[in-house]
Amino acid sequence: MQTNQPKSIREKSLKTILFAAQEEFVLQGYKGATVQSIADKAKLPKANVLYYFKNKENIYHAVLEHTLDMWDKGIGDIIPEDGPKLAIEKFIRAKVTMSFKHPQASKIYAMEIIQGAQHLKDFTRTYLRQWVRDKAKVFQHWIDNGEMKDVDPVNLIFLIWSSTQHYADFDNQILTIMNRADYEQDDINHVTRFLTDFILTGCELNND
Amino acid sequence: MQTNQPKSIREKSLKTILFAAQEEFVLQGYKGATVQSIADKAKLPKANVLYYFKNKENIYHAVLEHTLDMWDKGIGDIIPEDGPKLAIEKFIRAKVTMSFKHPQASKIYAMEIIQGAQHLKDFTRTYLRQWVRDKAKVFQHWIDNGEMKDVDPVNLIFLIWSSTQHYADFDNQILTIMNRADYEQDDINHVTRFLTDFILTGCELNND
DNA sequence: TTAAAATCTGACCCAATGGTAAGTTTATTT
DNA sequence: AAATAAACTTACCATTGGGTCAGATTTTAA
Missing domain, CATH: 1.10.357.10 (Tetracycline Repressor, domain 2)
Structure with a gap:
């Protein structure tokens, strides 16, 4: 986490993708989830999603980490x-x-x-x-x-x-x-x- | 269930496949499970598995049904x-x-x-x-x-x-x-x- | 204003996978 | 033993989907 006020494009995109990914992974499982539908849910082109996260595995990791964090805090x-x-x-x-x-x-x-x-x-x-x-x-x-x-x-x-x-x-x-x-x-x-x-x-x- | 003593080839194959499929579905999820690895686990060629079950969805249905049955009885x-x-x-x-x-x-x-x-x-x-x-x-x-x-x-x-x-x-x-x-x-x-x-x-x- | 960095995108590649077709072998029945 | 049915197998096809790439566009920094 860096600045927090105006929230950079990067941060906003990351958050959007993470949220979309979470939904998709729950509904379809890891293998069943497609980068394309994560992109669709996030309203971004697939290549753009892959620009922020190197690959699908990375997205999943991020989702897991975010989940653990939240749980821990809550x-x-x-x-x-x-x-x-x-x-x-x-x-x-x-x-x-x-x-x-x-x-x-x-x-x-x-x-x-x-x-x-x-x-x-x-x-x-x-x-x-x-x-x-x-x-x-x-x-x-x-x-x-x-x-x-x-x-x-x-x-x-x-x-x-x-x-x-x-x-x-x-x-x-x-x-x-x-x-x-x-x-x-x-x-x-x-x-x-x-x-x-x-x-x-x-x-x-x-x-x- | 038909006869029960000598157990037909059909019955034995079905059971083997079902068992292998259960393992595979648990480990990989529905999408992640491949017919090929179910076949491998069952030690049968893929096409043979597809001979007994028309398609992957059918295998999954059979596994689910078998699960509910067992649970109900148990x-x-x-x-x-x-x-x-x-x-x-x-x-x-x-x-x-x-x-x-x-x-x-x-x-x-x-x-x-x-x-x-x-x-x-x-x-x-x-x-x-x-x-x-x-x-x-x-x-x-x-x-x-x-x-x-x-x-x-x-x-x-x-x-x-x-x-x-x-x-x-x-x-x-x-x-x-x-x-x-x-x-x-x-x-x-x-x-x-x-x-x-x-x-x-x-x-x-x-x-x- | 210009250079550089960050963001975005369409087109493409290729491996994996579900499923089929067409035929061979094995088992069963008559 | 012949005929029929069941079981098995190989080769193949079509689609999906992860990931790359080269370049366009926008934002930021100098």
Whole structure:
């Protein structure tokens, strides 16, 4: 990131292409996505897209990176000072909000992992593994302190991840089942409430 | 299915191709999968594969259908007679087992839904929607009867789905995080125990 | 105003891939 | 054993799609 005010042509183009690419990759998968249709979506000639990104692989990398960045920023931290109840509440709310607001990002990530995480092996082995270990330690600390039920922290993290991201990745299925066209703000609230309530109860942290 | 004993050449070929195709589709996605590499995996010449299945789309359909069949058979039912505790226990155990034993199936399905469920719109709109409504009714019945906590049944179903299938769809990520090469039987048991315990607690059904 | 740099574009190339055609070999039936 | 059907195979075609290139146009710098 350089200047930020008038936004150069370069930056604008990059952003447009990235956005178009994200859509295309989600809908068609990596191989299925064509540079031509990314260009069409971005309303640029194909050669122009290839001028900004050397090749298709590069576009995909950029999309992945952008996705990870956004996800990282959007999801707050789990810190000991919050205590288990508040920390879990905050975490679930953040994840649900992200899922409803940026389903594309979640989907790109999910597909990448499902297909073997070819482009994310490194990220998973280093960053993510450490993240999980750190957070598991925080949970374990609360458990040892008698502040929450003795549940396996790692699997708890998996449960929170999966149950929240489900609303992004499987939005089509969920909407079809509920016979609805789109999510609304109420849905975010409802799901957030359901999940926090349920999971806190699972941790024996609910005092309603 | 016809005869079953000596198994005709046709049946054997179909099965081989289907199995190879499943692998290929998971790894490469629909577009990324090539008939040639399906053929290679099945150790048959490409034209022979196209002899059994008119075209790539047909192979994919067959894989999807096979997947749904298997899933349907593998997951028991949720019936009122079992009562909430046993029913949920059985359901989770079945889903976790399926996830660990047939991750490919789960992945194919997940990718299809994530990408917009083009080939499963019908299945979702009719069969799945009805299934969810039926099972939600069973849960609601138990709730009204005071047999379990008043949680939203539909979202409970989503939570069980997502948290169980996560171990199939994201197996790469999970194994990498845990620094392991493969799942073992112990993992199935451990996860089953964790999820049943946690979810039953969430429904206030745990009497340990 | 001019030079240089950045942006844009149409035309083209070529490898990969889905699918076909036409025929050969193997299995089954009569 | 002959005839028919099923299974297999080789060679080929047409299209798609990633990527290049040479030059045009616009923007920025001197």
